[in-house]
Every structure is written in structure tokens, then in C-alpha cells.
Amino acid sequence: MHRKILITVFAFLFITACSKETAEVDNYDPARDYFTFANTGAFVTEHLALNLDVDFEAEELRGFAILSMRRLDPDATEIVLDTRDLAIASAAVLTTAGSEPAEYRFGEPHKTLGTPLFVTLPPGTNEQFDLVLEYKTSPESTALQWLPPELTAGGKHPMVFSQSQAVHARSWVPLQDTPALRITYEATVRTPESLLAVMSANNDPLTPRTGEYHFDMPQPIPSYLLAIAVGNFYFAPLGKETGIYTEPELLDASVYEFADTQAMLELAEEKFGPYDWGRYDLLVLPPSFPFGGMENPRLSFITPSLLAGDRSLVSVIAHELAHSWSGNLVTNATWRDGWLNEGMTSYLESRLMEVIYNVKRVDEERVLMYRELLLDLETVPETMQALAPRLDDTTSEDFQGGIHYSKGQLFLEFLENAFGRETFDAFLESYFQEFAFGTITTERFLDYLEVNLLSQEGAPVSREQVEQWTYNPGLPDNAIIPESENLNIAADLAKSWSDGETALVEISVADWSPQATIHFINSLSAELSHEKLAELDAGWNLSDTQNAEIGRAWFIQVATRRHLGAYEPLEAHLNRYGRGRLIAPVYRALAENGEDLELAREMFERARDAYHPITVGWIASGLEEQD
Ligand code: BES
Ligand code: ZN
Numbered sequence: 001m002h003r004k005i006l007i008t009v010f011a012f013l014f015i016t017a018c019s020k021e022t023a024e025v026d027n028y029d030p031a032r033d034y035f036t037f038a039n040t041g042a043f044v045t046e047h048l049a050l051n052l053d054v055d056f057e058a059e060e061l062r063g064f065a066i067l068s069m070r071r072l073d074p075d076a077t078e079i080v081l082d083t084r085d086l087a088i089a090s091a092a093v094l095t096t097a098g099s100e101p102a103e104y105r106f107g108e109p110h111k112t113l114g115t116p117l118f119v120t121l122p123p124g125t126n127e128q129f130d131l132v133l134e135y136k137t138s139p140e141s142t143a144l145q146w147l148p149p150e151l152t153a154g155g156k157h158p159m160v161f162s163q164s165q166a167v168h169a170r171s172w173v174p175l176q177d178t179p180a181l182r183i184t185y186e187a188t189v190r191t192p193e194s195l196l197a198v199m200s201a202n203n204d205p206l207t208p209r210t211g212e213y214h215f216d217m218p219q220p221i222p223s224y225l226l227a228i229a230v231g232n233f234y235f236a237p238l239g240k241e242t243g244i245y246t247e248p249e250l251l252d253a254s255v256y257e258f259a260d261t262q263a264m265l266e267l268a269e270e271k272f273g274p275y276d277w278g279r280y281d282l283l284v285l286p287p288s289f290p291f292g293g294m295e296n297p298r299l300s301f302i303t304p305s306l307l308a309g310d311r312s313l314v315s316v317i318a319h320e321l322a323h324s325w326s327g328n329l330v331t332n333a334t335w336r337d338g339w340l341n342e343g344m345t346s347y348l349e350s351r352l353m354e355v356i357y358n359v360k361r362v363d364e365e366r367v368l369m370y371r372e373l374l375l376d377l378e379t380v381p382e383t384m385q386a387l388a389p390r391l392d393d394t395t396s397e398d399f400q401g402g403i404h405y406s407k408g409q410l411f412l413e414f415l416e417n418a419f420g421r422e423t424f425d426a427f428l429e430s431y432f433q434e435f436a437f438g439t440i441t442t443e444r445f446l447d448y449l450e451v452n453l454l455s456q457e458g459a460p461v462s463r464e465q466v467e468q469w470t471y472n473p474g475l476p477d478n479a480i481i482p483e484s485e486n487l488n489i490a491a492d493l494a495k496s497w498s499d500g501e502t503a504l505v506e507i508s509v510a511d512w513s514p515q516a517t518i519h520f521i522n523s524l525s526a527e528l529s530h531e532k533l534a535e536l537d538a539g540w541n542l543s544d545t546q547n548a549e550i551g552r553a554w555f556i557q558v559a560t561r562r563h564l565g566a567y568e569p570l571e572a573h574l575n576r577y578g579r580g581r582l583i584a585p586v587y588r589a590l591a592e593n594g595e596d597l598e599l600a601r602e603m604f605e606r607a608r609d610a611y612h613p614i615t616v617g618w619i620a621s622g623l624e625e626q627d
Contacts, residue, residue, distance in 0.1 A: 084114030343408010
């Protein structure tokens with residue numbers, strides 16, 4: 001049994017860290033995107049026009065993609081586009097002289113990258129031209145989940161939604177699928193009449209439900225931010241520029257839970273500079289949405305597992321909103337620089353949460369995150385522990401994991417602490433301005449940091465020190481380790497209760513934050529009888545918790561400790577959520593407890609039909625690679 005591989009897969013959640021074949025080690029180019037076939041040195045896309053029919057019966061999107069392209073290399077005649085599971089019906093080039101058919105062929109499929117599409121330009125094609133592709137998606141499109149009515153909150157209408165990051169846009173649009181390029185887009189989308197289509201574009205809350213919808217996205221975005229959803233969505237406003245789209249059944253709960261969104265937006269503008277995107281809305285999806293949130297511009301896609309009823313999980317909203325600056329405005333040049341999206345965003349998220357809520361609450365979240373980082377550092381191979389590791393197509397594209405998020409955040413907190421909040425805030429605001437609507441590599445970031453902060457007289461931090469963070473494994477000694485008094489108390493009580501020194505009724509858990517409860521669960525002694533676990537479960541109602549993160553922490557323990565008494569609710573948890581973070585570590589704990597690999601597989605077989613293709617991919621690869 002290849003335990004190591006499994007551990008790694010789940011530890012990163014999204015990485016299949018087979019760093020084995022870095023065959024071309026010496027030619028490694030950190031600025032190159034290893035996750036695209038597109039020949040972006042020869043051609044670039046500037047605008048995309050989509051015209052699509054949404055066919056729920058066939059489970060396909062069908063229509064046209066028109067790529068407005070520019071040839072950079074005058075000798076180039078062949079365009080290479082990214083696709084995955086797409087069928088192309090025709091290709092033509094529009095020039096001032098009219099429409100000319102273009103020859104095309106597919107190349108060899110690649111497991112991670114999909115299939116390159118080669119299009120030969122007819123002779124005489126201008127430097128600027130439109131490439132018209134008639135195409136359709138396959139029901140297997142990795143970006144799209146086609147949900148039957150039973151998997152929606154209302155149970156009456158079907159739904160479809162996309163998840164393009166990192167390399168899945170190519171499974172619903174043929175394009176140059178790399179964060180290194182930006183495009184504007186427009187779209188016409190035809191749907192069954194009763195349903196509403198929304199996109200990462202100018203959604204108008206007052207759009208009549210006609211079954212034909214038009215979108216414009218005038219700000220240039222990278223392809224991974226292309227997004228679409230069609231369902232029985234309705235809108236409710238939150239504030240002047242903010243609101244919620246979701247099924248009517250979830251509208252009230254969502255409005256309550258995310259009521260602070262407008263305040264978050266206003267605060268973010270004050271701190272990081274103008275919000276350049278127009279409206280900021282949330283789309284609350286069914287539980288199968290594979291992430292906590294996805295920062296699709298103007299319309300973050302959100303998991304309903306945040307609806308805890310007490311606003312305790314809304315740091316995810318602050319996170320997705322903050323991406324409007326770090327990620328959407330200034331974009332990682334390649335996935336290897338993902339920490340500049342995710343670490344920077346996690347840092348900004350905390351800064352927003354400190355003001356909207358309070359420092360104590362954020363410190364609790366920081367400690368939980370730090371604990372997760374320590375676990376990652378135990379399992380992730382050293383070669384993958386740098387903020388900017390070597391990443392190529394032998395590693396998985398879905399590289400993110402704890403390292404980018406938590407080590408990235410700790411790095412920025414280290415810089416903030418060294419230079420002082422005021423200086424660092426000014427630096428960040430100028431950084432967003434300088435690179436707005438552009439891309440950023442780790443090296444350019446370090447150069448910018450050097451010019452603006454490190455080279456100041458008496459600067460407290462050297463280039464060598466920051467390079468330790470970006471290029472070395474582990475955590476540098478100068479990291480500031482988060483502390484939370486509340487969580488320390490919870491951990492102490494976990495020990496004393498485990499040891500029989502404190503009775504459960506003496507612990508006033510009703511006054512605790514969910515974060516403290518999670519920390520208590522994570523801090524239980526290794527040796528604990530099933531009677532004690534059952535007592536805790538009954539006393540705190542853990543197996544029935546409405547808080548998805550408490551459920552996650554609890555069922556990881558249930559699986560790790562083989563607490564069979566709670567296996568039924570454990571399976572209910574795996575069926576209730578499709579968000580990778582909530583379920584992958586539970587499957588992993590089952591698979592690794594020495595007894596339950598087969599059971600994990602059986603539970604997965606029973607649950608998988610309800611999961612998004614991306615989630616199915618994660619869990620399946622984790623469980624398959626066991627033997
Ligand atoms: N952009 C990410 C989701 C993502 C990352 C998709 C990499 C595909 C590849 C999103 O902003 C995110 O980070 N979501 C987190 C929430 C967060 C608060 C840590 C999640 O889904 O848990
Ligand atoms: Zn993020």
C-alpha cells in the first residue's frame with residue numbers, strides 16, 4: 001500500500017505531488033506556465049464572444065466561441081488552443097474579406113492538461129482576426145456539474161454551474177487557458193425559460209427571466225475567472241453594490257449569514273484602493289460546490305456550508321472579496337506563483353475580519369490555520385514546501401493546499417510586523433495600483449518589494465530573508481507564531497477532560513466560538529476510550545452539528561480513532577457536503593486508519609454521483625493510489 005502517496009494527495013488536498021520526474025530540471029523556467037498548450041508567444045486572445053445554448057437534457061453547452069486574436073509572431077500560422085472533452089464542429093477565420101474556413105485537428109490528450117487543438121490560419125489572415133469555433137461540451141466536462149433537481153435546494157429545477165480554476169475553463173470553452181493572459185468577454189446564453197443564467201460579468205439584478213441572457217465583462221480577466229451558472233436563482237440585495245443570488249429556499253438564510261458583505265466591500269476599498277469591478281454579488285450554490293468559495297469577478301460562487309446560522313464562517317466571504325484585489329486585479333502569472341493569489345488574499349482576509357469583527361476572533365482563525373500548516377509540513381515533500389516551488393506538468397495543476405495560503409499569510413504578516421502596519425499598507429496599495437490588470441511572478445514581486453521596502457535605509461529585512469520564505473522548505477525562524485488565549489484554554493480543557501480531571505458539564509461550551517470547539521476536538525488526547533468519545537458526542541451534539549467546520553474536525557477524529565458509534569453520521573456528513581475541504585480529509589482518515597480503506601471506497605461509491613467532477617477526481621485519485 002502506497003501510504004505516502006495517499007498522504008500527500010490528501011495533505012495538499014489538491015496536489016498529486018509526484019515531483020519524481022522533474023526531467024528537465026535544468027531547463028526549468030519559473031515564468032513559464034506549464035499548464036497550457038497555448039502558443040501565447042505567437043498569438044494572444046484579447047476578447048471572447050460566447051453564444052451558447054444550455055441543454056439540460058443532453059447535459060451540454062452548445063454554440064460558438066469567437067476569439068478575437070492578435071498575431072505577435074508574423075511567421076506563425078498555427079494556433080494552439082487548450083481544450084478538454086470538447087467537440088468542434090467547425091472553425092473559421094473572420095477577416096475584413098469575410099469568413100474563411102480554417103483547418104483544425106486535435107493533438108494527443110494529456111491527463112492534466114487536456115487536449116491541444118491546432119488551428120491553421122488561412123493564407124492572408126490579418127494580424128488581428130476573429131477565430132470562430134462552433135463547438136459543444138461533453139457531459140464529462142470537468143468544470144461543469146449538471147445537477148438533477150434532487151441535488152438542488154428546491155428539488156424542482158435542474159442546475160448547472162462551472163468551476164474553471166485552475167485548468168478547467170478549457171473543458172467548457174476552447175481557449176488559451178493560462179492566467180498569463182487577460183481577455184474581456186461578452187456572452188449570449190439561452191436557457192430553459194424559467195431559469196436564470198448568471199456569469200462572472202455584469203449581472204443585472206432586474207433582468208427579466210426570458211430564457212435569453214446577455215453579458216458583458218469589460219474588465220480584462222484571466223481565463224480561470226470565466227464562470228457561468230444556470231438555475232432557479234433569485235436575487236436579494238444586501239447593500240448598495242452587493243447582493244445574493246441563490247435558490248429561493250436559501251435566500252433568507254443567505255441574506256442573514258452574509259449581511260456584512262457591503263461593510264466588507266467598503267472597508268476593503270478604504271484599505272486596498274478602489275474596487276474596480278462594479279457590483280459585488282454572491283451566488284450561493286448547492287452543497288456539491290467543490291470549494292468554500294470561488295472569486296469569480298463581480299459574482300463570487302459560495303458553498304452553502306457557510307450557512308451556520310451564526311455568521312461564524314464568513315471569513316470565506318472576506319477571502320473571496322479580497323481576491324478582487326489579490327488575484328483578480330493582480331494575477332499570479334502561473335500556478336507556481338499561486339501564493340501571490342492565495343497567501344496575499346488570506347492575509348487581506350484577516351485584515352478585513354479584524355475590523356469587521358475583532359482581533360480575538362481572527363487570532364483564533366490564525367491558530368487553526370497554523371495548526372493545519374504544521375500538519376501539511378509533516379506530510380508534504382520538502383520540494384513542494386517553498387512558497388514558489390518547482391511546478392510543472394508532472395505535478396498537478398490544482399496546486400494550492402495549505403502552503404500557499406498559510407505560509408503565504410505568515411510571510412506577509414512577518415513583513416507587516418517588520419515594517420509596521422502603516423508602511424506595509426501603503427506598500428500594498430501601491431502594489432495593487434502598479435500591477436492592476438496585470439500578472440505577477442514571485443520574482444517580480446520580490447524585486448518590487450526590494451525597490452520599495454527592502455532597500456530603504458535601515459530596512460529591518462533583507463532580500464536573503466525574504467528568499468528563504470519563497471524558496472526554502474519549512475517555516476523560517478522569524479515567522480510570527482499565532483496565539484489565542486481562548487484556544488489555549490480550549491486545548492487545556494481538552495487535555496484535562498481527556499484525563500478525567502474535568503467533567504464535560506463543567507465546560508461552558510455554549511459560550512465558545514465554533515473555532516474554540518474545533519480546537520478542543522483537535523486537541524483531544526491520542527488515547528481516548530469510545531465511551532469518552534460517545535459522551536462528548538452526546539454532550540455537545542457533535543454528530544448533528546449544523547456547523548460544517550465542527551463536523552469536519554469531529555469526523556476526522558471519528559475516522560482516525562475508528563469510533564464506529566459515529567460512522568453512520570460520518571457517512572451522512574460525506575453525503576451532505578461535496579466541498580473538498582470538508583470531506584477529503586475524512587476519506588483520508590478512514591483510508592489510513594488501517595482498517596477502513598474498503599469502507600471508504602464503498603462510501604465514496606455511494607456518494608460520488610452527487611459530487612462535482614473536480615471533487616470526484618480528488619477523492620478517487622486518493623483512494624485508488626492506495627494499492
Ligand atoms: N481561488 C480559491 C479556490 C481555488 C484555488 C480553486 C485553487 C482552484 C484552485 C478560493 O479563493 C479559495 O481559496 N477558497 C477557499 C476558501 C478560503 C477561505 C481558504 C476554500 O474553498 O476553502
Ligand atoms: Zn482564495
